[in-house]
Amino acid sequence: MDSPEPSSKITATINNTLSSDPVPAQDSPVFNYISNLSPIQPVKGAPIVQDFSGLNSPPLLLTSPRINTHSRSSLLKRSQFPKLSTEVFSGKNEDYNNAITDSDGTAVFFSPLRSGLSPFVQKVSDNNISVHEQSGTPIRCVEFLIDVSNSESGNPSNSNNTSPEVADSIPQSPNSAEDSKVSVVNIVSKDERKDEIPEDATRVVVEEAEEDNKGKFPSNQKYTGVYSTSDPDLPSHGFCTKIVPGLAAHSSLHYHYGDQQMAQLSTAGHTMLDEASNIPIKSLETAHDCRDDSDKIRMSIAPDEGIALLDSQTKAGQHQSGISRRCLQFEDAQQKMAPASSSSQNASGIVSCSIQPVSPAVIEVVEPVSSKRSSKLTQLVSSSVNSESLNVKVSKPSGIGLHLNSIVNGMEAGSGVTVSVKSTQRGNLSIRGKKLTSMMSCHASKNLKNCLISSNVVGSNLTIGDNDSKHESYGSDAENVAASLSLNNAKPLNDTVLLKPTEHTPSNKRKFNSEHIDSNMDYNQSSPQKKRQVKKTSDGNDGDGCKRCNCKKTKCLKLYCDCFAAGVYCVDSCTCQGCFNRPEYEDTVLDVRQQIQSRNPLAFAPKIVQHSTSSPANILGEGGASFTPSSARHKRGCNCKKSMCLKKYCECYQANVGCSSGCRCEGCKNVFGPKEECGIDLVNKHCITERLERSVEEEVEMVTATSGLLQSGPINQCNSTPLTPSFRRSNVDASKSWFTSGRYLSSPDSGQANTAAYGLSPGSPRSSNNHDIHQETTGDMLDLVTFDHELNYGNAKLANEISPGFHVTGNMDDILALPKSQDWASNSGGQLIPQTVHFQSTDPLSWHNSPMTQFDRSGMNTVELLDSDKKPYVMEDDTPEILKDSSILQIGVKVNSPNKKRVSPPYRHLNEIGSSSSGGGLKTGRKFILRAVPSFPPLSPCIQSKDVAVHSTNNSEKDSSSK
DNA sequence: GAGTTTGAAACT
């Protein structure tokens, strides 16, 4: 419908509807109409809502018809939002409310942006998981899904409480301005009117609207960023409406497409409620007109499961978990996304990627709700991961959880994308997604496997976002963080009370810490006793995969704190004392974070970067844990002197990645890949010493195998060379396993690089055939994926697997569309473009090629790869990320220098090899990246991932070129 | 669970 109606009117109407019992809503003609249209029965929907609050699927349906009223929704959004949100997150409601209230009236605690984001995130988390997988465009979908889920879950339970509130809120949000996205939201709101569900939906919508209102993002852009890219293109209205009738539920899968996806998701949620969810996918598809290629990809992912299920599940468990740890990065990604989205479709695609990262954030948000969630999430994640979905996400997410900052952060994959992948798993997917997201959100870095990926994912997400909207994203870093924080705040996880040092401005680190912390110490302090209660499971991770910190003096506002360093809020399970790393102190956290970033833009960037070459093979480990970092490398490298890189003191080892030339370790015996001196030399020289490497690799393999990390792929590959992750991946066997498994185990290593390649072409991994396609078509996709992968190694894998297979074929076309994205990228910001370009050409190629080479192994390629990997990694990872702009070489040098090896040669070598694509592509890519990075720290993670991707691409390109 | 070791982060 139209925006024509004043928001107030709409809100009023909504309120009325909402205020009235949900039932009435059903009674409403609209509802009837919808019910008629959709197979889903409204009543069922409610019951179905397993999630938290009863979802009012029916409402959703109803809403769908209303979809048109985008503007309305927007208006409603804010006012409703708060209330709704609160309701939605039953546990978190209070927090949420706060946040909301803030946003509405004024962001007391949270910055508007944040608040906006947070809500958004929440939404995502709820629904969403699936969305992430989809990545870019998926984002929208995610949100919608979330909304739906929320509505679903929330409606039943919440509806009761909230319905009235909602009504109130709705009216409040008079802001009309909205984009198509808004329309989507509106749809949700409509649903609300009809049913309780609307609440959730409304919340989401409201949140979005709020965000929009806040104006950071142009309404459209924002949405695009958040939800899906193409708001403009796809006016949510048409989209949504279609979906509604169609019974999005089923189709959730399909909906990855930007806005459409959103709608679908929402619908899915409804369907969930309805249970029946017999709705044919077609309906969804029809609904989607959407367009973005990226969307298609998503769709591939989505298709599998009924999103609805996911939503419900995820909502319940995931919300909590997710909330707790919101990822700053994620937020960033979101922000970035939004801007990006605004850009062209391509951008949207990219955006989607960025969005995905967001999802992770969402997850975090969810987590806060209760420690349970974390445990649940972790379990879920583990399970899901094991199965694959997780892996996929990881891969994606990265970054998919933001790439690198996990960035793969990422994320999208990490977040959204991954989720969607899980969804593919069906049924449980939603949950998984949440978990994944949560995982990602949680200390990605630490949990190399999961977390790292996630972190990477985040980064990736960010990167994506960066790509899309470099500028925006940059700016957003802090914002993102803030947003993430806000989200968290919104859902005050644990701390309910908080002193909120209102102004602890972190400006003065210690001061801040001491002051605020001191005061707060008591407050927050989780009893020290807890410390090891929760104790990180094996790795210090809680079940979630998120680590729990035990900070005593730093108030969790320094990088000493794993949580803080990971861009996540501390959770109840943390045994930290005087913790300020809580949503309540969002401002402080952000400030501190900014400060730290000002000093070191890469401070929050994912520490581990995947090698471009990294092959998915490494990823293997269905167990989830396994992803081999073979391709991955620690950006900075370690400085171990006594541990020989054989203990967790070593960050490289801890991350399950091999040491690189960038490492300054002494007596490195890193099982995952010693910093071989040879490695570097080899690269440069093509070292003869391959023997050493091999031996090392063998050792590594042995170790890995014994250790259980095993990455089937890796081992084989390992033989080729310890360092080269690519090998692992490359190993056909590995690749096979990888593909066959469907999940990628995606070794983290390969995952990253691979992910990129793989990620994009989820299918690629499996079907070599697709490679070409991927290359060509999916340039953008790839980029996105790659990012995601980086972010979410594991996730990415999953996503890839899921989506890839699915996506690839169907989506390929879409992917093809990606080229646009390239343009877009170019337009938007150098980063994206270069990356995309590289990816496109390289990734696919690299995959195939690299693997081949791996097999060949002996081949120069292998050596090169190794070299490239190492150096590239280093280079990329390190400086590169952002800083290194143009001069990749520099990075390489830097890296090399530390390690001893001749960095420069390797670089060249790489470049040459890459041909160097690298020459042109890589360099360019990096240059772009660098630019972006410099501009904003947040991006760095993304950049890293990108860099990685680029490297891989370069290599691949080289290969291709050579071919 | 306490104490030690370790290496990163922070500071100078």
Next chain:
DNA sequence: CAGTTTCAAACTC
């Protein structure tokens, strides 16, 4: 940028 200190995790007992 290097050196030192601080910190929290990892590890050992």
